[in-house]
């Protein structure tokens with residue numbers, strides 16, 4: 031049985047003042063019926079961890095593939111762990127686009143995350159041009175093959191399907207389109223990792239909000255969501271947590 035996960039990605043948003051949203055979230059959802067995760071900017075990981083208690087986990091949005099060294103401006107998986115994090119998002123399409131991150135780098139970062147005892151959330155997803163060209167499933171299979179290292183399990187890895195064209199746009203794929211990708215992810219992961227592939231949680235990400243959460247969470251092989259914009263406000267993210275908690 032896979033434990034459902036509502037994960038929030040604050041991206042480059044949030045100052046110390048924004049922690050009041052987390053205090054509200056924890057007060058309103060002290061014992062949520064699903065796993066809840068917030069990934070703030072690195073500057074807030076420590077402070078957010080102090081507020082989180084047992085109600086939610088905290089994670090980073092990226093890590094370097096080395097544990098220490100001369101890499102100005104980067105942070106390591108070990109540092110995220112040291113600051114109170116348990117998860118790290120890797121291979122987000124904004125990292126792939128803004129920083130030219132390759133599948134091979136994502137795989138190396140994933141191994142670094144595991145070494146530091148972090149759960150890796152590995153993101154995959156097609157661009158709009160790739161969807162229009164009918165190559166969505168092949169693109170995602172290729173990303174999975176090259177971004178997810180051997181050794182991935184249901185405990186150390188979560189996969190997030192995030193169509194690039196749905197992130198921050200208010201547009202989402204149709205429910206059958208989400209189901210098609212998630213079913214294919216499950217088949218591909220199970221073929222490679224056996225029962226561990228079946229145990230891996232699959233998140234949908236891309237313009238999830240309170241008004242579409244119920245139907246997305248009722249979709250085949252969707253075990254939760256990776257939420258950007260709607261995770262910034264306690265009321266919106268709280269409504270998504272409630273929807274996931276009651277989803278079957």
Ligand code: PEP
Pocket residue numbers: 039041192196197198199200235236237238256257258259260
């Ligand atoms: C994301 O950044 O992973 C994301 C899904 O963003 P949004 O929910 O804002 O589309």
